[in-house]
Amino acid sequence: MKEKAEGKVEIIDFNYETVNAAIAFCYDQNISQFLDKNFPTNAFSLLQFAGKYFINDLQETIENFLAKSVSPLNIVEITNTAIKKYSTKLENYCFNHFLIFFKQEIPVENMDLLDKEFAEKLQEELGQ
Incomplete structure (x- = not known):
């Protein structure tokens, strides 16, 4: 695998803000500002990211956020x-x-x- 050899992963199908929010979430940082900004587009993008990269706790967080916003x-x-x-x-x-x-x-x-x-x-x- 190229990623393993180089020690990096290139994510081309999501914008910088979405990737940054996902990383922030993984480091227990608050992402509510990202979710509230440009609602619901940012939440949808992060939901897609979580699903693609199998980040189950992020997916659950976004699902709960969207459910509360219905x-x-x-x-x-x-x-x-x-x-x-x-x-x-x-x-x-x-x-x-x-x-x-x-x-x-x-x-x-x-x-x-x-x-x-x-x-x-x-x-x-x-x-x-």
């Missing part, structure tokens, strides 16, 4: 990202929140953009 305004975007990034935990969290929003008749923005298979599961659960 609202009727952003749940569709967070759900679609959870599906794309294979974040089953976050996807299930969003599913349950959709049920709550629908049962309480809280309008959800951008429903037309929701993943079609996910939307079908929701309709089945709601009996529609």
